[in-house]
Amino acid sequence: MENKKVLLEAKHLVKEFPIGGTKKNPLTVHAVSDVNLEIYEGETLALVGESGCGKSTLGRTLIRLLEPTSGEVFFEGEEITSMTAREFAQRRRQMQIIFQDPYASLNPRMSVKEIIAEPLTTYGMKDKGELENRIKDLMKKVGIPEEFYNRYPHQFSGGQRQRIGIARAIALNPRLIICDEPVSALDVSIQSQVLNLLKDLQQEYSLTYLFISHDLSVVKFIADRVCVMFLGSICEIGSTEALYEQPLHPYTRFLLNAIPKADPRLRTEEKELLSGEIPSPVNPPSGCRFHTRCPYAREICSREAPGCKQVGQRQVFCHFPLEK
Amino acid sequence: MSESIVLDIRNLKSHFFTAKGEVPAVDGVSIQVPAGKIIGIVGESGCGKSMTAMSVMGLLRYPGKVVDGTITLDGRDITHLSPKELSTVRGNELSMIFQEPMTSLNPVITVGRQVREAILLHQKVSRDEAKKRVIEIFREVGIPEPEKRYNSYPHQLSGGLRQRVMIGMAMVCKPKVMIADEPTTALDVTIEAQILRLMKKLCREQGTSIILITHNMGVVAETCDYVYVMYAGKVMEQAETFALFENTSHPYTQGLLKSIPKLNEKAERLYTIEGVVPNLLHLPEGCNFCTRCTEADARCRKEKPALYQAGDGHGVRCFKYESEVQLDGK
Ligand SMILES: Nc1ncnc2c1ncn2[C@@H]1O[C@H](COP(=O)(O)OP(=O)(O)O)[C@@H](O)[C@H]1O
Ligand SMILES: Nc1ncnc2c1ncn2[C@@H]1O[C@H](COP(=O)(O)OP(=O)(O)O)[C@@H](O)[C@H]1O
Ligand code: SF4
Numbered sequence: 001m002e003n004k005k006v007l008l009e010a011k012h013l014v015k016e017f018p019i020g021g022t023k024k025n026p027l028t029v030h031a032v033s034d035v036n037l038e039i040y041e042g043e044t045l046a047l048v049g050e051s052g053c054g055k056s057t058l059g060r061t062l063i064r065l066l067e068p069t070s071g072e073v074f075f076e077g078e079e080i081t082s083m084t085a086r087e088f089a090q091r092r093r094q095m096q097i098i099f100q101d102p103y104a105s106l107n108p109r110m111s112v113k114e115i116i117a118e119p120l121t122t123y124g125m126k127d128k129g130e131l132e133n134r135i136k137d138l139m140k141k142v143g144i145p146e147e148f149y150n151r152y153p154h155q156f157s158g159g160q161r162q163r164i165g166i167a168r169a170i171a172l173n174p175r176l177i178i179c180d181e182p183v184s185a186l187d188v189s190i191q192s193q194v195l196n197l198l199k200d201l202q203q204e205y206s207l208t209y210l211f212i213s214h215d216l217s218v219v220k221f222i223a224d225r226v227c228v229m230f231l232g233s234i235c236e237i238g239s240t241e242a243l244y245e246q247p248l249h250p251y252t253r254f255l256l257n258a259i260p261k262a263d264p265r266l267r268t269e270e271k272e273l274l275s276g277e278i279p280s281p282v283n284p285p286s287g288c289r290f291h292t293r294c295p296y297a298r299e300i301c302s303r304e305a306p307g308c309k310q311v312g313q314r315q316v317f318c319h320f321p322l323e324k
Numbered sequence: 325m326s327e328s329i330v331l332d333i334r335n336l337k338s339h340f341f342t343a344k345g346e347v348p349a350v351d352g353v354s355i356q357v358p359a360g361k362i363i364g365i366v367g368e369s370g371c372g373k374s375m376t377a378m379s380v381m382g383l384l385r386y387p388g389k390v391v392d393g394t395i396t397l398d399g400r401d402i403t404h405l406s407p408k409e410l411s412t413v414r415g416n417e418l419s420m421i422f423q424e425p426m427t428s429l430n431p432v433i434t435v436g437r438q439v440r441e442a443i444l445l446h447q448k449v450s451r452d453e454a455k456k457r458v459i460e461i462f463r464e465v466g467i468p469e470p471e472k473r474y475n476s477y478p479h480q481l482s483g484g485l486r487q488r489v490m491i492g493m494a495m496v497c498k499p500k501v502m503i504a505d506e507p508t509t510a511l512d513v514t515i516e517a518q519i520l521r522l523m524k525k526l527c528r529e530q531g532t533s534i535i536l537i538t539h540n541m542g543v544v545a546e547t548c549d550y551v552y553v554m555y556a557g558k559v560m561e562q563a564e565t566f567a568l569f570e571n572t573s574h575p576y577t578q579g580l581l582k583s584i585p586k587l588n589e590k591a592e593r594l595y596t597i598e599g600v601v602p603n604l605l606h607l608p609e610g611c612n613f614c615t616r617c618t619e620a621d622a623r624c625r626k627e628k629p630a631l632y633q634a635g636d637g638h639g640v641r642c643f644k645y646e647s648e649v650q651l652d653g654k
C-alpha cells in the first residue's frame with residue numbers, strides 16, 4: 001500500500017494496572033508494554049493473540065476508554081491523551097467500539113430505538129422526526145427489520161444484538177471502530193453474516209477498523225494487516241497475506257500451526273506445538289517476553305528485549321527472526 | 325461398522341417439559357461408539373449436543389427427561405438405572421469432562437486430593453498408594469512438576485492445567501468411554517492443540533473411546549474418526565471424518581463448512597446460511613432445516629426425511645439422498 005494516510009498512531013504506549021501487593025512490593029499487571037503502532041485510514045488492522053495478552057486493553061487505551069500509564073496516541077496527527085475532556089469530546093464521536101458480548105453490552109431496559117438514539121441525542125440531534133428517520137435508516141443498514149423499533153434486547157438473537165451494537169457504533173459516522181471480538185460469541189452461520197455486514201459497512205462509510213480477535217481464520221478473511229501480540233508486547237506486524245504465508249516471529253508460526261484446520265487431510269502427528277503455559281503479566285519474563293516458551297531462544301533473548309527489525313514491509317520484534 | 329460397539333445409543337429422545345410446552349431437545353438420536361475410537365458430535369449452540377451427553381450420563385435434570393430410546397454400555401442397558409447403580413457406572417465405565425473445569429472442581433480442596441478421593445472411591449488402595457497414582461496420572465496428562473501441583477488449589481492453575489486435571493480425574497478408572505463436552509472451547513489455540521493431542525494419546529494408549537462434542541469443524545477434522553452433525557435435536561449427517569469433508573452431502577453441513585473463513589484462500593465475501601435456527605417449540609412440519617435450506621421443495625416443507633444411507637457408513641437426513649436403506653427413522 002502506497003501513500004497510506006495514518007489515522008491513528010500510538011507511541012511508546014504503556015498501560016499497567018496496580019493490583020495491590022505491599023508498599024514495598026507493589027504488584028502490577030503489565031497489560032500493554034511500550035507499544036508502537038500505526039493504523040491507516042480505511043484499513044482493517046487485526047490485533048491477534050491469546051487471551052490476556054492485552055488486546056482489549058490496548059484497544060481501549062487507544063480511544064481513551066482507559067487512560068494510558070504513559071505514552072502518546074495521535075489521531076490525525078493530534079495527541080489525544082493529553083487533551084482535556086472537553087477538547088476530546090469532539091474527537092470521541094469519531095472513535096467507536098463494538099464489544100464481544102452482545103448480551104452484556106446492551107442495556108436490557110432500553111428499547112432498540114433508545115439504544116441507537118442515545119449517541120445521536122448526546123451529540124445534539126433533537127428533532128423527533130429526524131431522529132426516527134435516522135434510527136430506522138441505521139436499523140435497515142444493519143439488517144434489523146423496522147418493525148422491531150420498540151423491542152428490547154432480550155427479544156433478539158445473539159446475532160441480531162450484535163447488529164444493534166453495530167448500528168449504535170456507526171450512528172455518529174465515526175472514522176475508526178474498535179471491534180473487540182465482535183463475532184467470538186456467535187455460531188459460525190451467524191458469524192459469517194456479521195462479518196459480511198462489517199465489510200459492507202466499511203466500504204460504504206470508508207471506515208477504519210481495529211479488529212481484535214483470537215480467531216486467525218476470521219482475521220484472514222477480514223484484515224488487511226495483522227499485529228500479533230504476546231503478553232503485552234508486539235511480536236510482528238505485516239500484511240495479512242505475507243504474514244500467513246511466511247511468519248517471521250516464532251510465536252506467529254506456532255499460533256498458525258496450532259489452529260485446528262477444517263480439513264482432515266491436513267492432519268499431522270508431527271505438528272510442532274508450543275509447550276508450557278503463558279507466563280504471568282504480573283511478572284513478565286525479562287528480555288523477549290516469549291523467550292520462556294520459544295524453542296529458538298538463545299542467551300541474549302532473556303537479557304534484552306528485541307527491538308523492531310524492518311524486513312521488507314514487515315516489522316518483527318525478535319532477535320532471530322525466522323528465515324524468509 | 326464391524327468394530328465392537330462399546331456404547332450404543334438408539335433412538336434417544338430427551339424432552340424438556342416447560343410451561344410453554346414440550347421441547348424436543350434430543351429427538352431420536354442414534355450414536356454408535358466403537359472401542360478405541362474418537363466420535364465427534366458437532367453442531368451450533370442449542371442443537372442438543374450437551375443434552376445428548378447428559379442423557380447418556382444419567383445427569384439430565386427436571387424439567388428434562390429421557391422419554392424414549394435405549395442406551396447400552398458394553399451390552400448392558402443403562403437407560404433406566406437407579407441413581408445408585410448409575411453412580412457406579414459413572415466414574416468406572418463412563419466419565420465426562422466439561423468446557424469449564426471450575427464448575428466440576430471443588431475450589432477449596434487441592435487438585436491432588438480431589439483426584440486421590442476419586443481413586444479411593446473406586447479402587448481398593450491405601451492413601452499413599454492413591455497419592456502415588458495421582459502423581460503418575462498428572463505426569464501422564466502432561467502436568468509439569470506433578471508433585472508440586474498436587475498441592476495446588478484449582479484457582480492457582482491456568483485453564484489448560486485445570487482441564488488436564490479434569491482429564492486425569494476422568495481417566496482414573498480407565499473408563500470405557502469418556503464424553504468431553506467442548507473441552508477446549510474456553511482455551512487458547514496453543515493450549516487447545518496440546519489438550520487435543522493428549523486426548524488422542526489417551527485414546528490410543530489406553531483404548532478409551534471418546535465422544536468429543538464441539539462446535540468447531542476444525543477440531544472435528546483434526547481429531548475425530550467418525551462424526552455426527554446435529555441440527556435442532558436431530559442427526560442430519562453422519563460419516564467417517566474423511567468422507568464427511570470430502571463428500572459433504574447434507575445442505576446444512578455443506579453450508580456450515582462453506583461459512584467458515586478458510587486460512588488458505590482470500591474470499592471477498594463469506595457464504596452465509598440465511599435465517600436462524602428454528603425454535604424447538606415451533607419446529608417446521610417438514611425437514612427441520614427446510615426454513616433455511618436453499619434446496620428445499622414442497623415435499624421438504626410437508627414431510628420429515630429419514631436418515632438415508634448415502635454411502636458406506638454415511639447417512640444423510642435429506643430427501644435428495646432418499647434410498648431404500650435407512651440408517652434411522654424420521
Ligand atoms: N481493570 C483491570 N485490572 C487489573 N488487571 C486487568 C484489568 N483489565 C485487564 N487486566 C489484565 O490485563 C491483562 C490484559 O488483559 P486484556 O487486555 O483483557 O487481554 P485480552 O483482551 O488480550 O484477552 C490481563 O492479564 C488482564 O487480567
Ligand atoms: N432447562 C431447560 N429448559 C428448557 N429447555 C432446555 C433446557 N436446557 C436445554 N434446553 C433445550 O435443549 C436444547 C439443546 O440444548 P443443548 O443440548 O445444551 O445444546 P448444545 O449443547 O448443542 O448447545 C436447547 O436448544 C434448549 O431449547
Ligand atoms: S430435506 Fe429438503 S429441506 Fe431438508 S435439507 Fe434436504 S433439501 Fe433441504
Ligand SMILES: [Mg+2]
Pocket residue numbers: 055056057
Ligand atoms: Mg479481550
Ligand SMILES: [Mg+2]
Pocket residue numbers: 373374375505
Ligand atoms: Mg452444549
